[in-house]
Structure formats: structure tokens, C-alpha cells
Amino acid sequence: MDFLTTYIVLAEIYVLLGLSTNLLVGIVGIFSVSQAAVFGVGAYLTAFLLMHTALPFPVAVLLAAALCVGLNILVTLPSLRVSGDYFVVTSFGIQLLATAVFTNWTGGTGGANGLPGVPAPMILGHEFLEPTEFIALTTIGMGLGCLCFWLMMRAPFGALLRAIREDELAVAALGKSVLGAKVSAAALAGAFAGSAGGLYATFLSFVDPSSFDLDASIFLLTMVVVGGARTLAGSVLGPFVLLALPQILALIDIPTSIAAAARQLIYGLLLIVFMLFRPQGLLGEKL
Amino acid sequence: MSAYLQVSGLNKRFGGLQALRDCSFTVGQGRITCLVGPNGAGKTTIFNAITGFLVPDTGHVEFQGRSLDGQSPQQIVRHGIARTFQNLRLFADLTARDNVLAGMQDHVGEGPLGAIFRPFHTARALAGKRDAAMAVLAHVGLEDRADALVRNLSYGEQKLLCIARILATGAELLLLDEPTSGLSGAALTEVMALLRRLQSEGKTLLVVEHNTRVVQQIADDVLFLHHGHLLAHGSPAEIIADPKLAEIYFGGTL
């Protein structure tokens, strides 16, 4: 049943991204609309390392995740100087800048043609080609991600992040480094997004800019908000629900000529309904 | 050897407003010193200057012989100085215990690496810190409200929690910004009793206070601030008796 396993694999990859977005937007309160760009860098870098170097798969993904840690810190630093609404536009800017680089840097990312032929993960001599095998990798990846998120939220680090979200000044007055906490959170979010990118590229064996554009960032944000902001449960539920949605909507037989546009329309309506009547999402806390 | 807390020649201008004008004073160790003066005299500005939230144009702050100039709020808390805010700034969506925990220093697992790679050590240390937080809450009489959300505490209880939170930092010099404002009756006496008890336990308090009766009952020294300048200092009796100061403060005798 490759269809079901493919759905689960993609959902699990998006859970890693959901954790990353929830950490930044939900918990620390940095409203970032450029997580898909970091996800993209993770995917392209892993693909590049696997195609042009002899690095084994685990090392390539870790390297990509490490670079995304640095990149995500850079991307979220402006939020320290620029407040709420202004940071939204800066974040839009960063995302569009990344898309321009993905689309035009034909040397590195294959440009608009994308990067075909990304090798499948090879661990201990076993090639994870079929979705039924690949699901093991993404389940472990998601598991590790959720474990880190859960441990972090239970520890003083999570309490510190929640306090920062409520009143940064008070936290500083209690002798805690707000900058240090935000940078650490951005680093963690970067690691999640980078590793998700690595898994995504090797699963699809093809990456192109369309998976990492502004729509993708907005989709990530929506997943977190509908699934439930600021909670682990919300980060896990969101991707599974929103990836299943188009398939569920496909069951309603709408005339094929307008079926697709109608589905996107219903998708938009759902967003509005959730924001009006249940802004905390299915399993989350108030944003 | 200079005084416990030595503030000398502080100046700070915000555009047209000269918030602090050559302001100097000292605070003795183990004493309760009240900072008095009409609204806008610069009392909170002094707190911001001492705790590193505000860089004065000129002037120095020394604590136990060590200069605090240019240090970050985090470093100053490490030296043992902590402050509360006039508008409380408690974490409304967290419980009383979590607010106190937020004030505690040297948590294990306050960074992501510790939280993730040493989970058991973190959990054990956190349990210890939780008990310590309970002790602090008990100290201010809030032990039975430990798990209540701050938004569900009474105003009096929130005032006590503010003090508990900075006690948790382990600071020895407490800068309290109007700890009794808005309180009356039992709640007021309870806070005043707490302040005296803290002094008896070796804490030094610098308190911004409007209520002259409170000043008379708890203050060892009084600093009278006007237009960002120290106009007078002395015992509560001297300051309150001085007609000129009363004129400035109330626009009429007591």
C-alpha cells in the first residue's frame, strides 16, 4: 500500500517541520514565514552532498542540519531588532529571496529545472528505496524530533521560552539571557527543518523550488495553527490532518473542471472558520 | 571603603527631559531605604540605571566596591541585585510556582543541550528546584497557592509573588518598586511585615514608596528625590517634618 505509506512518510517529514515552526512561531513568538526556505536549504544541501561527495547518508543529513542551524539563527536574528508586523514583511522578504536563489542558482540547485536523481539513503549497505522501507527512517526522525521537543518543554528551557513569550523584559530582569534562549530555539528549529529537508530530498529523489516557496511556508504555518499552536500534540496532528484534507475533499465529487479550484477554496474557508471559532487549533493553546 | 551601594553623579536626558540630574546617594547594608518624591521625580529611572536597563549619560554605580557601569541586567542580577516592577510584569499564564522557578538561577537544562542530552539529570535537578520554590513561596505565605495561575491570584497575592520571584534569584539587595501600592488593611500589614522580616534575614531593601505612613513604619533612611536630583536624605522623621519637602510633595502640610 504505497499510497498510505507515502502519505505517512510525507506527513512525518512535515511533523518535523511542524515542530520547527511551532517552536519559533508558537512558543518563542518569532512570527517566521520563511521556514520553508530553511527546509529547502536542508534538502538541496543533502542532495548536493550525496550526489557530489562520498559522504554516507547519515553524515550528509547531519551536515545539512548543522548548516540549517546556523542559517535559521541568521534568519531569526532580525526579529530581535524588528518588532511584530515589521518582522512579518522581513520574513516574507527572506522567503522570496531564498526562492529567487533556488530558482536562479542553476549551478548549485539546478535552478528552475530542479535536481533530479537524488540517491536514496544507503545505511549499512541497505538502500531505502520503497516507501515501505523509507517509513522506518521518517518514523525514527519524527520520533527523535518529538522526543527532543517533549524533553525541552518539560525542562527549564521550555519554561524559560514560555516566560519570554509573555514578557521578555521581566525575564531579563530575572538575570536570564533572552537572546541566548531565542538563538538556542532558532538553532533547534533549524536542526529540525534541515533534517526534514534531507529526508524529503532522498525520499522524492527530486527537488525543485516549488516545494520551498512562499505557499509552502504559509502551508507550514497553517499546519501548526490548525493542528494546534505551542503544543507537541498540535505539531503532530496538524500535518496528518492537512495532508489528508485534499484526499478527503477529493471524495466529494465536484465537476472535474472546477474540482481543484473548489478544493483550494474549501481549504481557504477552513482557515477562516478555524481562526473565527477555534484559533487555538485542534489541540493547541491560544496563540 | 565605599558604602554598600554607591550611586554618584548620575545624569540622563531623554530628548527635552532631564530625567536624572547629578543624582548621588548611598544605601547602607542591611537597612531599609525608602525612595520618596512626587511622580516623575525619576525614581523608576534610577532603578533602571542601577539594574543595567538604562545606560546613564554620565555617573557611576558601585556595589560592594565593584563598578556596575556598562554591565548587562543578567550580570547585575548575578552580583546579587534584583528589582520588581511598578506594573508587576508577572507571567500571567504560568503558575505561581513557575513564576518563582523562572527567577531561580543555575537551572540544569535551561539550555537546549542540557534539556535534551541529560534528561534524567535535568529532571532530578528540577525536582530539587521545585522544592526550593515551595520554600520561597512558604516564606512569603503563598505555599497553598503554588499551582494557581497568576491571573487567578488576588492583587495582594500577586504583590507577594513579585517579591518571592526576586527572592528566588538569591539577590541580597532588593529594589522594590511600590510594593504596597493599591493595598490596604490586612494585605498592607502583611507586606510590611514581610519587608521587615526580609531585613532581619540580612537583606538590604531600596523601596520606592508613596505612602508616608508606610515610610514612617519601615524606613531606616529616606531619600527625597525631586526632578531627578537628590534633594534631601535622613531619617523618616526628619524628612516628613521638613515643611519645604511636604510643600513639594503634597502642595500643603501633612
Add this chain to the structure above:
Amino acid sequence: MLRISTIALALGLALPASAQTIRLGAVLPLTGPAAVIGMQEQRGIQFAVDEVNAKGGVAGHKIEVLFEDNQAKPDQSVLLFNKLVDLQKVPAVFTGYSGPSLAMAPLAGRKKTLLVNGGAQADALDKASPYLINTIPVLAGELDVLATYLVADAGKKTAAILFENNAAGIAGRDDFLGSFEKAGGKVLAQEPVPFGDTNYRPALLKLAATSPDVVFVVITTGTPQLADQVRQIDAKFTVVGSTFFSDPELIANPNAEGFTHTQVLINAPEGMAAAFKTKYGTEFDFFPKQYYNAATVVMICVEKLLKDGKPVTGENLLAALKEIKTFKGLTTTVFNTNTAATQINMNRINGKQDNLLKVIPPK
């Protein structure tokens, strides 16, 4: 007109009334900016299938095509491809756009499902997978014809390139650059335009400043707007293009006077174009015709398998295609490799007519 229906009638087979319907799949971009082409491709397939079903289907079996919307994204394409192959057990899947096609190509090979691309021309598609067949010549073949014609027949020396910044556009630029310089011409400048953006004026101004003999344009949509803007800047160069220029809306535009372009020979009989317009309200232009032809090719393979009594699977379809090799759909399509070679014409638009200049038979 179609050979299939005549054969079915000729055999007069008394087939069971409810002969099992044969289901095919299609993964196309039906929403988002790419929908403008995806919808036309969908209409082309549906129009061909409806026509065949109206005449009793293929050897008595009705054909049904299940459309899925991938928004031109690779992850959606892989998910929907697996859905169509696993759940609906389709033996063949139509695809459009180079990105998604390249994403699905390895899967098609592994699952032995025929992946039929009727519109994307990126060169990488030619060898992406044994199960990926392209019923439209890859751009390189077409542009080779264009370049040699321009230099040899029309005596043009210098050119500039205006290309859409996506897979098809970049492939077009690279192929034309290679062919034109191989034929002895010189490319002076090239300018990209973001996909979906019909504001060509700045790029045209920049290219016009290098005063080339011709400007080669490879864009998939917005050709009428391009024609208007070329006239507005009073450009002196001749505009040349690929088969995307055989769009009735462009040909009818007075500003397209003198546009020269290759045309992958695919013209529809009068009645069909009108029937398509009444049914869908849009022109039966390049993409619907290409996908009508692609659907016809697949249905001819299905018909052969049914007649030979073989099960309609991806593997058999591919074998049938290789066996039949030459298909007489809307155009003669010859499969020496995975990519069809078709007859390519050189046309020039004069007086709102697309006049033939030269015919180049498939190699």
C-alpha cells in the same frame, strides 16, 4: 475519423453490455499559477476520451480518466501517483510539466506503469525512465530545425533570447543557444522573465538595445501580451518562437504579424476545434491538441492489447507502443525512442493566418 471506432464497428463484436471500464490516471497542475496549462491539458485528454466513449469506447470498453491536482509540486505528484497506481490500479498516468514528470519517472519504472508526458519538453525527460514516454518531441529536436532554418534559409546572423524562468524556458534557451551558434549564428543577449509574469517590456527593451536580427521567445503562456508589447516598443527584430506560437489567440492578434515559428505538426480538423470551443469555451490550442494526441496514442495501445486478449497493464502498454511505433492520431507520431519524433513545420504568421514555409519530416 478515428480509426479505433471504425475497427470496433467493423468487428461488430457482441461484447457484454457492461464491459469492464478501463481506468487511466492523470496528475496535472489544476490550481495555482501553473493551472492555466494544466486545465488545458485536462480538457485535451477529456475531449479525446469523451469522443471515443461516445462511439462505444475502445473495443467496447469505456475509458475513464481520473484527474488529480498536484499544483505542479513534486511531493504531491509522488503521493497522487502512488494513489492512482495503488488504489485505482491504473496502467498509465498522464503528466505535464518537467518537474513533476521527473519526480514520478523513477516510480513509473519501479511500478511498471506507463507515464505519458504530452506537454513538457525539458531534455532530461528523454532518458528519465524507460516507462516515461514523451508524445511531444523534446525541444532540442525542434529548435535544431528552427536554428538551421533561420541561418541557412533566412540568412539571419545575430539573435537574442527571451525565456521563461522555468524548466521549459531554460531548456529552450540552452538548446537554441547551442543550435543557433552551431548553425553559424551569434547570440548577442538573453533575458529571463519570471513564470506567470506577462510584463515582458523591460526584457524586450534590453534585448532590442542589442539590435539583433531575431529574438527567439520561449514562453508557455501570455504570447498575445508579448505580441502587443513587441509592437508597443516598435521593435525592429523579427520574433521567432517554438510550437507554443501556434496558439489561435496569438495568430488572430494583428501584432503577431511576421512572427516565425516551428510547429510540431498537429492540426485539428475544422469540426473538432469548433466542438472543443463550444464544449469548453476556450481555444483548441497547443496543449489541448497535444494531450488529445497523447490520449489517442494510449488508447490505440489499449485497443491493440484488448484485441490480442492481453491484460491492459503498464508493461504491456509499453510493449504495444514499441510494437506499433507509428501512430496516426492528430499527427503522425513516431516512437524510435521514448520521445516521439514528429513532422515539424516552419510557419510565419501573416494577415492573421499561420502560413506554411517549409516542411521537415521526422528523422
Add this chain to the structure above:
Amino acid sequence: MLWLNLLLNGLVWGCALGMVAVSFSLIFATTRFFHVAHAAVYGLGGYVAWSALKHGLPEWAALLVGIVACGAVGALIQKLLYERLDRSGATHLVILIASLGLSAVIQNSLAAVYTSNVLQYGLPWGNRTTVIGGALLTNTQMLTVGFGILSYLGAMWFAHRTVLGKRMRAVASNPFLAEITRLQPRQVHIAVMAIGSALVCIPGVLVPLDLGLQPFGGVPILLTATIAVIAGGVGSISGAFVLALVIAVLQNLSLLVMPGEWSIGITFGIFVIFMLFRPRGLFTG
């Protein structure tokens, strides 16, 4: 003289962008809601005018119908969606997500009703060109410049001369104070959404008149316009219009030195760096 043509082309595009920026600035400065669906209202205006034209109305009447329709839609959006969200204490993120949803609803409705094809207004006079100082300008381009300047002056007159305009700026400068005085910010928000949405219909019709009508055409234009608004200093109408012109000219002139695909990337790159050093914008209103 390629640079002159590019400059002129940049100024024309700057006027269209300026109208979107000014209309967005009016709304964003007053309500502080990040009204992303402004791009969809821009698209709606173009299609309403197109339908009015196809039903035989003369050009000016079709534009008027579009303007009125957009104004009504803007007021409805504020009344039924943003106001209800605001009253239930929604944060800016929640309102932004709702606005994104609304944008998807409107744009996909347009795609379903009008198909995703590039539609033409089919007005031949639009393409006729006249020579000005050695450069060619089409009637549509001249109209765009005319309407652009008119809209800018109109917005300035409205904001500074009319009573509603003054109330709007009061609400913008101090939302809390406005709440407790008799400014009735709720009514001002509805009015400003109506006016902003009506104004955005003009570029919504003029740009497709030149470049063809597409359901998803509004998003890139709005993002560039928000940069002009933010970089120009929120609340400053002059800032928004001037920055729109500057960005458009820079984008066009950048073709002189680099290939076109980088012009959008460069615009956002400069903006991100700019925001790091001048977070409050140039002409802080």
C-alpha cells in the same frame, strides 16, 4: 537610450505599485491588520470590470462598477471577518492566517468562474502608442501614471483635509485613546477598508489592461507594495508612494547591470538589510 525607456517603464510600473501601496498603507496604518487579502481584492476588481465590459458597459462605467464592488467587499471583509476576530481578542497572527484563507477563497473562486487562462480586455485603444521625448508610451501606461498621481493626491487630500481622514489618522496614531474617545474606531476601520479596497481596484483594472488578467496575479504585486509601505514608514502615504516609485525604477534599471531574474531577489535582499538598520522606515509617519 535603453536607460530612458527602462526609467519610464519603471515610473509607470511605480505608479501602479504606488496605488496598491497607498491603498494598503491607508488600511494597514489604521487597522494594523496585515490585510494580505488586499491582493485578492485587487484581482477581484479586474474581473468585475472585465465582466461589466463584457455585458456592454462603456469602459468608465465598468471601472466604476469595479470600484464600487471592491469598496463594498472591503467593508464586508472588515465587518464580518476582521471586526469579529478583533473583538474575540485574536492576535495579529490569527488575523493574518484568516486573511490568507480569505485570499485563497477569493482567488480560487475567480479561477473557478473565469478559468485560469490569461484573459484580455480586448480594448484596442489601450495599445496605441504616442512618442514622448523619444520614448514610446501606450495609452494604458499614460492612464496608469495619470490615475497614480490622482490617487496619491486624492489620498493625501482625504487623509489631511477631510474629517473622516483626520479621524482615521487619530485612530492610527493612538488606537487605545481612540477606543475611549468618541472616534468610534470600528466605524473608521470599516470606512478605511472600503476606501482602501475601492482605490486598489484602479490598478486592479489598469495593470491587466496592459498585461492580461490572471486570478493569482495580485500576490507578487502586493508583497512588493508592502515593502514600499514598511520601508516608507507605516502611516506615511508619501513614504509609500515615493518608495513604490523608487523600487519600481530600481527593478527596471537593475536590468542594465544584471540579468532580470535577480531583480526581484535583489529588491527583497535590499529590503531585508534595510530593515536591519532602519526598522521604523524612512518617513516615520
